[in-house]
Amino acid sequence: MQWLNEPPQWSVSEKQLTVQTASKTDFWRITHYDFIRDSGHFYFEAIAHDFIIEVKIRGDYHALYDQAGLMIRADDKHWIKTGIEFVDDVQNLSAVVTHDYSDWSMTPLLNPPEYLQLRVERRKSTIQLFYWHECSGYRPFRMTYLPNAEALQVGMMCASPEGNGFRATFENYQVQRLS
DSSP states (O other), X not given: OEEESOXXXXXXXXXXXXXXXXXXXXXXXXXXXXXXXXXXXXXXXXXXXOEEEEXXXXXXXXXXXXXXXXXXXXXXXXXXXXXXXXXTTEEEEEEEEEESEEEEEEEEOSSOOSSEEEEEEEETTEXXXXXXXXXXXXXXXXXXXXXXXXXXXXXXXXXXXXXXXXXXXXXXXXXXXXX
16 A cells, blocks of 8 residues: 555554554645645545545544545545544534546534444445444445545555644555456
8 A cells, every 4th residue: 555645654564554543644636725735634545446445544534525435436536535534623524536536425413422433335436425424334425436546555544634733543454446
């Protein structure tokens, strides 16, 4: 795996990636704010087949828009990020889908979990996003399109758009190849 925008501090073991984010980092394109940011931290691998990826995410979120999750990227204008985004002192299940312009959807987690477990499935140009619910297993919360590129960059992302950085931990990241 490799970094797009390596963070100031990070460590990796067989089952865990820990990151201290840099301040003023983000992934966003144009919508509402009229700026482009491609400075967030993204630890990825290239995958050229359909897949399921899963990870558990913990964060010491404390500043507006602190975020950690999964990212799937065709290029700098076509990508998806999903995970926790901290807004108004609340952890939100968040998804940003970008096709030249970013869109953003979020659902407040009023009783934030100890960790968020995510699953992303790619089947050709369809991407499905799921989160783990303790009573019912994986629940879908978004289906979207991403160009069917030969290979996608897939992995873990985090950023601190407004704050001075925070610690994010990713556990049990795994990729399953789909036929």
